Amino acid sequence: MSVERWWPHLSIASKHRLLADLDGPIDDDTAAEIEAVHGTAPPERLTRAARDFIRTQIEAVD
16 A cells, blocks of 8 residues: 555545554544545554655655
């Protein structure tokens, strides 16, 4: 499952829920949204690579 495919398409609410606890389980509403975008159910938790990618997407650029 490629976080690069679904992260940009998530609603702000889902992004905020994930960002609140990147190490925690993916909540049901966000999981449903990821599945709708990606076509497959997400894992119970984000992988380390997915967490790292998401962090890069929220960092300010000089």
